[in-house]
Amino acid sequence: MTQFALSALAATRALRALFEPTPLQRNALLSKRYGAEIWLKREDLTPVRSYKLRGAFTAMRKLRAQDPEARHFVCASAGNHAQGMAFACRHFGVKGTIFMPVTTPQQKIDKTRVFGGDAVEIVLTGDYFDQTLAASQAYCAEVGAHFLAPFDDADVIEGQASVGVEILDQLGSAPDLVILPVGGGGLAAGVTGYLRATAPATDFRFVEPLGGASLTAAIEAGAPVTLKQVNSFVDGAAVARIGALPFAALDWVRPDQILRAPEDRICVTMLEMLNHEGIVLEPAGALALDVLPELADQIRGKTVVCVTSGGNFDFERLPEVKERAQRYSGLKKYFILRMPQRPGALREFLQMLGPDDDIARFEYLKKSARNFGSVLIGIETKQAAAFDALMEKLDAAGFSYRDITEDAALAEFLI
Numbered sequence: 001m002t003q004f005a006l007s008a009l010a011a012t013r014a015l016r017a018l019f020e021p022t023p024l025q026r027n028a029l030l031s032k033r034y035g036a037e038i039w040l041k042r043e044d045l046t047p048v049r050s051y052k053l054r055g056a057f058t059a060m061r062k063l064r065a066q067d068p069e070a071r072h073f074v075c076a077s078a079g080n081h082a083q084g085m086a087f088a089c090r091h092f093g094v095k096g097t098i099f100m101p102v103t104t105p106q107q108k109i110d111k112t113r114v115f116g117g118d119a120v121e122i123v124l125t126g127d128y129f130d131q132t133l134a135a136s137q138a139y140c141a142e143v144g145a146h147f148l149a150p151f152d153d154a155d156v157i158e159g160q161a162s163v164g165v166e167i168l169d170q171l172g173s174a175p176d177l178v179i180l181p182v183g184g185g186g187l188a189a190g191v192t193g194y195l196r197a198t199a200p201a202t203d204f205r206f207v208e209p210l211g212g213a214s215l216t217a218a219i220e221a222g223a224p225v226t227l228k229q230v231n232s233f234v235d236g237a238a239v240a241r242i243g244a245l246p247f248a249a250l251d252w253v254r255p256d257q258i259l260r261a262p263e264d265r266i267c268v269t270m271l272e273m274l275n276h277e278g279i280v281l282e283p284a285g286a287l288a289l290d291v292l293p294e295l296a297d298q299i300r301g302k303t304v305v306c307v308t309s310g311g312n313f314d315f316e317r318l319p320e321v322k323e324r325a326q327r328y329s330g331l332k333k334y335f336i337l338r339m340p341q342r343p344g345a346l347r348e349f350l351q352m353l354g355p356d357d358d359i360a361r362f363e364y365l366k367k368s369a370r371n372f373g374s375v376l377i378g379i380e381t382k383q384a385a386a387f388d389a390l391m392e393k394l395d396a397a398g399f400s401y402r403d404i405t406e407d408a409a410l411a412e413f414l415i
Helices: 002-015 028-034 052-066 080-094 108-119 127-144 154-160 162-171 186-197 213-220 246-248 263-277 283-290 292-299 315-328 343-350 385-399 408-414
Strands: 024-026 037-042 072-076 093-099 122-124 177-181 203-209 258-261 303-308 333-340 356-366 371-381 400-403
Touching: 002 052, 002 154, 002 162, 024 162, 028 037, 028 292, 037 162, 052 080, 052 154, 052 162, 052 186, 072 080, 072 127, 080 093, 080 108, 080 122, 093 127, 108 122, 122 127, 154 162, 154 186, 154 246, 162 186, 162 303, 177 186, 177 283, 186 203, 186 246, 203 213, 203 283, 213 246, 213 258, 213 292, 258 263, 263 283, 263 315, 283 303, 292 303, 315 333, 333 343, 333 356, 385 400
Parallel strands: 037 303, 072 093, 093 122, 177 203, 177 303, 203 258
Antiparallel strands: 024 037, 333 371, 333 400, 356 371
8 A cells, every 4th residue: 555545545534534424326317327336425524515624624633733833724615615724714613714715605604604613714815816825825924824725735634535445445346437527637636546546446537617627727738727718617627727735636537537527518517417416516526526417328237426526516506507507508588589560479479489488578669750679588498309399490480690609709798
């Protein structure tokens, strides 16, 4: 057994002072669908609803063992890492200063404060995370505190490896495949570091959000690179640059082992898990499940573990998730319709709608001295094919229209 694997075992034992192993649950729905044994490693069920507590606790524990006088820790985070560090600070009775962007949702700020109690101070600064990070590091150097990185830290990676330790212990044998979400890379580096040493036959797949594929970019370049643009929807994994230490531990990964999940498709997966299984996942927590359809032919008859990395989901985002899911599934579209300004034109259009078509949005203002007016209309239906039928009717009737559902600029401005 490697030294890293031994350290991961020690980290796992130490974590029992905080919480019991998170459940490893066989999912009957997914197992039947894919003809495989699909197990979910429920990291969304830690005390802070994400695996981040493991790394924060381990790094803080080891640093305090080296320096018992260490009593002040600093981090920058808008989510799960902040909550993990806050929990660890209260456990150890040390001070934590957590820098968060001004734009952080109040729910995340409140939860961080609940987990940390009087042990933490929250500083809101910067409109963007890079500004927040710079402010936190400058403050840390000024006061002589210890900076706790979210993923680019050997002790943090060691703590995340405890997920792999628990998987092997709970399953009782090596899984055929483990599917891991990737953001900064700490979880993937830790779990694979342990399982490659103890279960060498296990294969891996890594899932990134399509709008934040930092591991893909690093593998292609042979070193970490900074993405020019990142889609922040999958906030738990939308990282512009994978960590240097995690990448060093993942440089063996082949391009065909990495999958990229479209943000809107992730919403479909989130809703299915919520509606059918009662499991609340944040976007990053759904990544490992989202790629199962792509892997269907490869996993049949195999034992597969999907790590659901977090469940810190603000239900105020649910309407956006539903909207994205409907649009991805082809069940909701937006059109700009050129409507004749004559009596009966609207009635004529409405008669073209099918029995399952429902108008979700309608904006129209009659313009004087014009023969036509523009209508912004959103339509929901139960079968994607219903839109083909509707557009055939519009074409036959001579209505001019434009589907703007996939037009990012127009959709963002109008919808």
